[in-house]
Amino acid sequence: MLSFITDLVLHLDTHLATLAANHAVLVYLVIFCVIFVETGVVVAPFLPGDSLLFIAGTLAAQQILDAAILVPILLVAAIAGDTLNYAVGSVMRRRTIDTKRLRILKPEHLARTTLFFERHGSKTIVLARFVPIVRTLAPFVAALGRMEYGTFLKYNIIGAFIWVFSLVGAGYMLGNLPLVSENLNAVVLGIVLLSLLPTLIGKFGRTAGPARKER
Numbered sequence: 001m002l003s004f005i006t007d008l009v010l011h012l013d014t015h016l017a018t019l020a021a022n023h024a025v026l027v028y029l030v031i032f033c034v035i036f037v038e039t040g041v042v043v044a045p046f047l048p049g050d051s052l053l054f055i056a057g058t059l060a061a062q063q064i065l066d067a068a069i070l071v072p073i074l075l076v077a078a079i080a081g082d083t084l085n086y087a088v089g090s091v092m093r094r095r096t097i098d099t100k101r102l103r104i105l106k107p108e109h110l111a112r113t114t115l116f117f118e119r120h121g122s123k124t125i126v127l128a129r130f131v132p133i134v135r136t137l138a139p140f141v142a143a144l145g146r147m148e149y150g151t152f153l154k155y156n157i158i159g160a161f162i163w164v165f166s167l168v169g170a171g172y173m174l175g176n177l178p179l180v181s182e183n184l185n186a187v188v189l190g191i192v193l194l195s196l197l198p199t200l201i202g203k204f205g206r207t208a209g210p211a212r213k214e215r
């Protein structure tokens with residue numbers, strides 16, 4: 001499973017280009033499903049959201065994908081995914097389900113997302129778009145925390161537009177540059193590492209904090 005995910009992330013451009021060449025319509029459906037599932041299903045935080053948006057932008061720059069079709073599809077997927085996630089959290093809150101008993105949710109992931117909310121408030125829905133795992137759990141935790149739907153929807157739409165346009169736009173602008181197109185795997189890996197950086201810094205901070213207190 002891990003090797004499959006690694007291959008998918010590092011060679012996403014090849015897989016999408018091949019799919020687009022053989023099944024022009026199907027590739028848009030696949031892109032929609034990946035973004036929708038990653039943002040809408042709390043058990044799928046491992047999907048390559050950031051790198052997929054960037055790669056999709058590079059393929060649009062090379063006219064393999066149509067940007068006029070791609071961007072609306074991504075926006076709908078991102079907004080609908082978060083909305084579904086919020087709805088699931090709302091149902092669980094109303095039924096007073098103890099999330100600690102849900103084996104599909106890792107306690108450390110929930111704790112990390114909750115801490116993110118404590119630091120950033122409602123803006124978490126926007127900021128979390130750029131943080132793997134937190135991106136997937138933020139709408140769910142927002143519903144559990146009784147964030148009003150109107151507030152959530154506003155930040156959901158704003159976050160989707162910023163996320164999609166920034167990463168697809170970056171891929172579109174840089175996609176035809178030889179330095180990027182010839183080293184796309186390295187660029188994708190860099191995006192993955194950058195997206196994980198806030199999580200690594202937070203984990204290091206939590207580990208270093210108790211160590212400093214013991215001195």
